[in-house]
Amino acid sequence: MLELVANSSFLSFIGENLQQFYQFTGFANITWGHIIMICIGLGFLFLAIKYKFEPMLLVPIGFGIILGNIPFYPGMDVGIYEEGSVLNLLYFGVVKGLYPPLIFLGIGALTDFSSLISNPKLMLVGAAAQIGIFIAYSAALAFGYTGAEAGAIGIIGGADGPTAIFITSKLAPDFLGAVAVSAYSYMAMVPIIQPIVMKLFTTKKERLIKMKPARPISQTEKILFPIVGVLLTTFIVPSAIPLLGMLFLGNLLKECGVTKRLAITAGGPLIDIVTILIGITVGASTQATTFLTPKSVGIFVLGACSFFVATMGGVLFVKFMNLFLSEENKINPLIGNAGVSAVPAAARVSHDMGLKYDKSNYLLMHAMGPNVAGVIGSAVAAGILLGFLA
Amino acid sequence: MKVIYILIFSLITLGSYAQGLKDVRINEVLVKNLTNYEDDYGDRSSWFEIYNTGHARIKLGGCNLKATMIDGTVVNYQIPISDKHADIAPLSYRIFYCTGSDYKGTYYTNFTLDNIKSIALYDASGKGEAIDKVDIVIGDQVNDVSVGNKKVDNTVIFTTLTEVTPGATNETGYVKPKSVKFLEHDPTGxxxxxxxxxxxxxxxxxxxxxxxxxxxxxxxxxxxxxxxxxxxxxxxxxVGNSTSxxxxxxxxxxxxxxxxxxxxLHDKESTILTINRVARAYSPWSSKIYGLRQTPRK
Structure with a gap:
């Protein structure tokens, strides 16, 4: 009899523990929001792996979205917003704006500014494409977002993930997940979005323009570019020092010829590590509870508009420049889209579009000019937003 | 040459130290504390607050606080240099209790504010120009009302405050964020x-x-x-040489x-091959025999 009682109390003990264990599992805590977000994460992985849409970014972000949306019982110190958890510690680099400048260092070490130096007027195309940022800013204000929120949304038009994260972490940290995912999604969709705009605003004759080959650039010019660049841009917009300073430092490491090892590290292992960390943490920051809100939907819509306007701004500005250029110096407006700073995806789109209309028209190196000017332009624009709104 | 380097380094570090201290201000003073802020011992005494206006942590150890009394006597309190934690975080505040007994801790001064005329903050030398100095008219002091820095018409003046705010900003009204201010002037963007x-x-x-x-x-x-x-x-x-x-x-x-x-090319190759003798000296610590169980004797 005693044995029976002991057995039944043991079974109830096990049962209670199992029930308690179940309360801690994801199945007990799941909501529709989690399911939707996990599906979005899986969608990102599908696009990255199947269609190779920016896989370096979308794989960590997509996986991060899945990780961030695994339901759990609060207080287990595993969530990205739970102080002291591992993900929270890694997220520190995003919140404090640590990762974006490191990525810029790598971008600088990987970028060849030769095409821009050989044809410096292409810098103006990079400036014109930044109009998307400020049109989106105005639109966001009209839709009732606050000034700081509008600034964070506008920067999506710069098509520069690290810059978008940097600005949003300072202006509207609550929107970090939405803005970052939106910016990276549109960057991944550059080959889909931009050709539509490019076709819409160019004639067939314009698409066939063959540009003059770039002149060879000396080592001295390549070394001077980051030094002059950093002095000029940061003196005018000091708030962009973290981004532009690191971008030009990375480029100087690459071009000066005496820091080959540093340039390889900055443009290789370092940028890879930071990309993984930024991807996974930004993805994980899109927890259903904070992400699935009407404001996030608004961010996506406005982000798309700013991207559209930015591309249009670049293309139309090239057409405007052509009005003043001689026949042999004319610029193919298909490189105008590259003024947004999605390097090198936007330049690749220009190149592919150029080849589509003329098999012998190679636009890649010409498009790299406005493309890298776009990086500088978006960082300057970010500095202005910070200066005015932060 | 080494001496020159040390001199340059010292000058640079001294310069940066002074630069940091220049950011410190005497921000608020409460002379007659009857029902207000209590110190760590639960006592109410006069206090003053200093504020770090800069963006770097500043060490206060060694700095001098000089109180000039109405009769002209000057009492100096040197913040203990041995206290490693005597510092002030960026854009932060530090309260000094004027109890007249400095044995209570780092932030308790050896003077009171009963007959105070001015309080000044000096660097570790205690000489030269004060980093900040405030004059206090003792007759104007009201019970539980503090005096301090306040922005009036975009100018900071040392005046009577509407609220006592130890360890916090003296600007107690709602301060609009920059973005809100910007938006008021530019609603459409x-x-x-x-x-x-x-x-x-x-x-x-x-x-x-x-x-x-x-x-x-x-x-x-x-x-x-x-x-x-x-x-x-x-x-x-x-010239017609063979140099084609x-x-x-x-x-x-x-x-x-x-x-x-x-x-x-490698850096330098001597082409000398060196063969080093690898010696495995015996040690009982590494001997296998001591690590094995001996066969028991019958």
């Missing part, structure tokens, strides 16, 4: 768009102009070099070969 586009264009236009000029100069230099090399080549040919001009492909091949050769 038009001014922002215009200004920002102008700035972005200005920056990139300046870069364009600079590199246009550098480009023109570089093209000229390249042409000059080209002309010079042609001249040398022509003169060599006219190489074709572009040949030059490229030579350059490539040289580059490959240089890449393969």
């Amino acid at each position: 038009g001014a922002m768009a215009f200004t920002a586009i102008v700035v972005v264009f200005t920056v990139l236009c300046l870069l364009f102009l600079i590199f246009k000029l550098i480009g023109v100069y570089m093209v000229r230099v390249a042409k000059r070099k080209d002309t010079n090399s042609k001249r040398v080549k022509d003169s060599a040919n006219t 001009s190489y074709s572009g492909e040949e030059v490229a091949a030579i350059a490539m070969a040289l580059a490959l050769y240089k890449e393969d």
Whole structure:
């Protein structure tokens, strides 16, 4: 009899523990929001792996979205917003704006500014494409977002993930997940979005323009570019020092010829590590509870508009420049889209579009000019937003 | 030479130390504390607050607080240099209780504010110009009302405060965030768009102009070099020596070969092979026999 009682109390003990264990599992805590977000994460992985849409970014972000949306019982110190958890510690680099400048260092070490130096007027195309940022800013204000929120949304038009994260972490940290995912999604969709705009605003004759080959650039010019660049841009917009300073430092490491090892590290292992960390943490920051809100939907819509306007701004500005250029110096407006700073995806789109209309028209190196000017332009624009709104 | 380096280093560090201290202000003073803020011992005494206006943590250890009394006597309190935690975080506050007994802790001064005329903060030397100094008219002091820095019409003045705010800003009213202020003047974002586009264009236009000029100069230099090399080549040919001009492909091949050769070179190779004797000295600590269980004797 005693044995029976002991057995039944043991079974109830096990049962209670199992029930308690179940309360801690994801199945007990799941909501529709989690399911939707996990599906979005899986969608990102599908696009990255199947269609190779920016896989370096979308794989960590997509996986991060899945990780961030695994339901759990609060207080287990595993969530990205739970102080002291591992993900929270890694997220520190995003919140404090640590990762974006490191990525810029790598971008600088990987970028060849030769095409821009050989044809410096292409810098103006990079400036014109930044109009998307400020049109989106105005639109966001009209839709009732606050000034700081509008600034964070506008920067999506710069098509520069690290810059978008940097600005949003300072202006509207609550929107970090939405803005970052939106910016990276549109960057991944550059080959889909931009050709539509490019076709819409160019004639067939314009698409066939063959540009003059770039002149060879000396080592001295390549070394001077980051030094002059950093002095000029940061003196005018000091708030962009973290981004532009690191971008030009990375480029100087690459071009000066005496820091080959540093340039390889900055443009290789370092940028890879930071990309993984930024991807996974930004993805994980899109927890259903904070992400699935009407404001996030608004961010996506406005982000798309700013991207559209930015591309249009670049293309139309090239057409405007052509009005003043001689026949042999004319610029193919298909490189105008590259003024947004999605390097090198936007330049690749220009190149592919150029080849589509003329098999012998190679636009890649010409498009790299406005493309890298776009990086500088978006960082300057970010500095202005910070200066005015932060 | 070493002495010069040490001197330069000391000057730089001293300079930065002084620069940091210059950011410290005496921000608020409460002379008659009857029902207000209590110190760590639960006592109410006069206190004053200092504020770090800078963006770097500042060490206070060694600094001097000088209180000048109505009768002209000066009492000096040196913040203990041995206290490693005697510092003030960026944009933060530190309260000093004027109990007249400094044995209570770092932030308890050896003077009171009963007959105070002025309080001044000096660096570790205690000499020269004060980092900050406030004059207090003792007759004007009201019970539980503090005096401190306050912004009036965009000018900071030392005046009577409406609220006592130890360890917090004296600006107690609602302070609008910068973005809200900006939005009031530019509700549509038009001014922002215009200004920002102008700035972005200005920056990139300046870069364009600079590199246009550098480009023109570089093209000229390249042409000059080209002309010079042609001249040398022509003169060599006219002399009729055996130095025939190489074709572009040949030059490229030579350059490539040289580059490959240089890449393969190691720093220095002595070509001496050294064979070191590897000795495995016996030690009972590493002996297997001590690690094995002995066969028990029957």
